[in-house]
Amino acid sequence: MSKENSETLAVYEKFAQAYLDGSAIRDRKNPEHARKKREQLAEKIRDAFGNLPSGAKLLEIGSADGDNAKILESLGYNVIASDIAPAFITACEKRGLKTIKFNVLTDVFPTELSGIFCWRVFAHFTREDITLALTRVYDALLPGGRFVFNVFDRATHDRDSEMKDFPGDYEMGAKRYFAYYRKEEIMNMIMKTNFKLIKEWHEHGGHNDWHCFVLEK
Numbered sequence: 472m473s474k475e476n477s478e479t480l481a482v483y484e485k486f487a488q489a490y491l492d493g494s495a496i497r498d499r500k501n502p503e504h505a506r507k508k509r510e511q512l513a514e515k516i517r518d519a520f521g522n523l524p525s526g527a528k529l530l531e532i533g534s535a536d537g538d539n540a541k542i543l544e545s546l547g548y549n550v551i552a553s554d555i556a557p558a559f560i561t562a563c564e565k566r567g568l569k570t571i572k573f574n575v576l577t578d579v580f581p582t583e584l585s586g587i588f589c590w591r592v593f594a595h596f597t598r599e600d601i602t603l604a605l606t607r608v609y610d611a612l613l614p615g616g617r618f619v620f621n622v623f624d625r626a627t628h629d630r631d632s633e634m635k636d637f638p639g640d641y642e643m644g645a646k647r648y649f650a651y652y653r654k655e656e657i658m659n660m661i662m663k664t665n666f667k668l669i670k671e672w673h674e675h676g677g678h679n680d681w682h683c684f685v686l687e688k
């Protein structure tokens with residue numbers, strides 16, 4: 472696990488409440504936009520995990536406020552939410568989610584996983600962290616299991632990485648590590664694993680665009 476990710480996790484642990492408050496404020500300011508975003512994500516998730524039966528066991532890595540885990544649950548999966556920051560774990564538990572403290576780079580995975588969802592988390596990973604995470608996720612999945620994740624697109628921000636906060640929006644009060652990737656770079660990393668690439672797409676984000684991937688074991 473890199474020094475960069477560990478410093479970023481320390482920021483999340485310390486300022487998780489600011490993150491949760493910011494998400495709630497954004498949702499209240501524009502509920503229609505928030506609803507549409509959730510619907511769009513639900514559609515993508517349904518498609519990404521389309522091969523899995525209802526009730527399949529799924530782990531979400533880095534659940535934060537639990538919004539995505541609730542979407543996964545609403546689609547009929549047996550979901551385990553997870554994060555590192557205690558305030559995030561409490562937030563998920565309060566929403567009735569089964570939740571564990573889990574670091575994808577260091578901790579033992581739950582067993583019998585048919586799917587793993589990791590949204591807007593690899594943005595905080597160095598190249599070495601991503602290689603490690605891909606290997607660990609592959610090993611944790613059942614055969615045929617799927618992994619869905621995304622990374623920041625370097626086309627909108629041409630640099631390897633930076634330490635940054637987002638003043639006014641997604642602001643936490645301290646800088647976190649963000650890495651940026653060209654699609655080819657991630658594809659090369661995927662090709663070095665035993666994963667099969669099922670689907671990839673590009674999407675616009677508020678501050679940066681994303682490359683999104685669905686892999687299968």
Ligand SMILES: C[S@@+](CC[C@H](N)C(=O)[O-])C[C@H]1O[C@@H](n2cnc3c(N)ncnc32)[C@H](O)[C@@H]1O
Nearest residue numbers: 483533534535555573574575576590591592595
């Ligand atoms: C930008 S937030 C995204 C939250 C949520 N997935 C979403 O899409 O709204 C990044 C999350 O990644 C988590 N995270 C960062 N590094 C992690 C690691 N090594 N293992 C597990 N979670 C991690 C943070 O705690 C934080 O909840």
